[in-house]
Amino acid sequence: MPDQHSATVRETVFPVRYAETDAMGVVHHACYLVYFEEGRSQYMRDIGSDYARVEASGYQLPVTETSIRFLGSLRYGDMVRVRTWIEENRSRRVTFAYEVLNGKDDSALVTGFTRHVWTDAQGRVTRVPDSWKQVFSD
Amino acid sequence: MPDQHSATVRETVFPVRYAETDAMGVVHHACYLVYFEEGRSQYMRDIGSDYARVEASGYQLPVTETSIRFLGSLRYGDMVRVRTWIEENRSRRVTFAYEVLNGKDDSALVTGFTRHVWTDAQGRVTRVPDSWKQVFSD
Amino acid sequence: MPDQHSATVRETVFPVRYAETDAMGVVHHACYLVYFEEGRSQYMRDIGSDYARVEASGYQLPVTETSIRFLGSLRYGDMVRVRTWIEENRSRRVTFAYEVLNGKDDSALVTGFTRHVWTDAQGRVTRVPDSWKQVFSD
Amino acid sequence: MPDQHSATVRETVFPVRYAETDAMGVVHHACYLVYFEEGRSQYMRDIGSDYARVEASGYQLPVTETSIRFLGSLRYGDMVRVRTWIEENRSRRVTFAYEVLNGKDDSALVTGFTRHVWTDAQGRVTRVPDSWKQVFSD
Numbered sequence: 243m244p245d246q247h248s249a250t251v252r253e254t255v256f257p258v259r260y261a262e263t264d265a266m267g268v269v270h271h272a273c274y275l276v277y278f279e280e281g282r283s284q285y286m287r288d289i290g291s292d293y294a295r296v297e298a299s300g301y302q303l304p305v306t307e308t309s310i311r312f313l314g315s316l317r318y319g320d321m322v323r324v325r326t327w328i329e330e331n332r333s334r335r336v337t338f339a340y341e342v343l344n345g346k347d348d349s350a351l352v353t354g355f356t357r358h359v360w361t362d363a364q365g366r367v368t369r370v371p372d373s374w375k376q377v378f379s380d
Numbered sequence: 381m382p383d384q385h386s387a388t389v390r391e392t393v394f395p396v397r398y399a400e401t402d403a404m405g406v407v408h409h410a411c412y413l414v415y416f417e418e419g420r421s422q423y424m425r426d427i428g429s430d431y432a433r434v435e436a437s438g439y440q441l442p443v444t445e446t447s448i449r450f451l452g453s454l455r456y457g458d459m460v461r462v463r464t465w466i467e468e469n470r471s472r473r474v475t476f477a478y479e480v481l482n483g484k485d486d487s488a489l490v491t492g493f494t495r496h497v498w499t500d501a502q503g504r505v506t507r508v509p510d511s512w513k514q515v516f517s518d
Numbered sequence: 519m520p521d522q523h524s525a526t527v528r529e530t531v532f533p534v535r536y537a538e539t540d541a542m543g544v545v546h547h548a549c550y551l552v553y554f555e556e557g558r559s560q561y562m563r564d565i566g567s568d569y570a571r572v573e574a575s576g577y578q579l580p581v582t583e584t585s586i587r588f589l590g591s592l593r594y595g596d597m598v599r600v601r602t603w604i605e606e607n608r609s610r611r612v613t614f615a616y617e618v619l620n621g622k623d624d625s626a627l628v629t630g631f632t633r634h635v636w637t638d639a640q641g642r643v644t645r646v647p648d649s650w651k652q653v654f655s656d
Numbered sequence: 657m658p659d660q661h662s663a664t665v666r667e668t669v670f671p672v673r674y675a676e677t678d679a680m681g682v683v684h685h686a687c688y689l690v691y692f693e694e695g696r697s698q699y700m701r702d703i704g705s706d707y708a709r710v711e712a713s714g715y716q717l718p719v720t721e722t723s724i725r726f727l728g729s730l731r732y733g734d735m736v737r738v739r740t741w742i743e744e745n746r747s748r749r750v751t752f753a754y755e756v757l758n759g760k761d762d763s764a765l766v767t768g769f770t771r772h773v774w775t776d777a778q779g780r781v782t783r784v785p786d787s788w789k790q791v792f793s794d
Contacts, residue, residue, distance in 0.1 A: 256394065257421065260431070261414045261686055263679035265573075265732055270675050271581045272551035276399045279548070283395065293398070294457030297541075305547045309585040315641075318679055319432030365591075399548055401541035403594055403711075408537050409719045410693075413686035435679075443685045447723040453779075456541055503729075532670065533697065536707070537690045552675045559671065569674070570733030595708030 249327040254284035255345065258320050268315035274352050275308065278340045281324035291377050301374065302365065303336065303358040310354035314344065321345030331378045333369045335359045387465040392422035393483065396458050406453035412490050413446065416478045419462035420494070429515050439512065440503065441474065441496040448492035452482065459483030469516045471507045473497045525603040530560035531621065534596050544591035550628050551584065554616045557600035567653050577650065578641065579612065579634040586630035590620065597621025607654045609645045611635045663741040668698035669759065672734050682729035688766050689722065692754045695738035696770070705791050715788065716779065717750065717772040724768035728758065735759030745792045747783045749773045
């Protein structure tokens, strides 16, 4: 659950892909980082922005840290519900937090965060321009 | 374009994922097989069925052949539009055909087909039960 | 670096695959969970075992938690060096730790751990049989 | 099997990764395009070159067409053996052919080809410089 009362939680829903399952019959654990990324992408589209535009403007937001807890699993046929919010928004870094819920109920199956630094196109850590920082302040 | 006038073309649309891009800046060619699979999955959901139910009923539809032509490319920020139709529907095999279009216009970027055989849960080729075959005859 | 003096560190080396790169030109962050998995797989092969045999004997080792720090990046053309060791080996869980090094020097680019529980084939948490636990005690 | 007597067949061997399996218990069909790519990458490394150097010199070799036949499957615990050779080497395009064999015997599980065009860094089709073309003429 979001730590901060002020954080806006945005949700994106899409079906599990067969390619994402593994021989245990469930979604492979590495796919949740891709689901988080998709939650983050949708978050930005929802606020009228787009990570493609971040890169087009000469900035990048590489992941510097992640932590994930796996409490349950998804199978082919299930819907993935990713809830995404911003946990921290500083001049040099942003932290997104996520919950992946089972499409059938509200139980959290996977929770985690990804921390990102702002860099220029050459990968040097930089101070984000206010215009981009405010995008994440809604 | 569908070869047969009778074929129903179904479309599914979703955003390119960043993880799907490669160092050329475009979607990696192997991802189109996953896009085709997603088109096929959505096709089945659209006709009120689900490949998960095929497997639950003791059958599988493994891919035995594919052929793909790459005419253009997609980038992060683009929408993927997959058009899917059934090219052939026999008692032992099904062939799906696909076009991936650029979300912005109607140009086909990638075209191809996947051929599948009906097998039982042990992977032995089998004759599909009429109930499943008719699902693909709409 | 391994926390415990007693831990045996095993290394596996393989080339970066083009499919693993993303539009930033570097290996996508989700791939490191797959590299960790490959380090873990090779660790087991090196001690004369195999995770395939764990599953064949009716047990599974799903990931319950992971944490990763990204300090640098790999590109196509680089070799991946994964150093793997066991950080914790209990009757119900095992924790593997990893360092991914640049093939050219000894600098750690990515570090992390994956925690696993022992379950039966139905996914119920179980106490691992001594025979399997001792495999990880070398 | 290679069509041309003159073609040199090069082989690369690596283990199936757990992440590559799907809920059918076998390697997902899209992974074979990645295996082909790895066969192609190793082919270039074996002849003392590297696709990374192709790109560094301002050229690219995107895939324009592929065709694959799936005759059998691989599981986690199996070794992947990819046999790669050059089927066609022209001034504007190259075609690689592949067989994926079961590590245990010599049976071909998957066969296929990938056709590539030479482009410049902007993706415009170009005539390959002789220096690169000769690399593939061994």
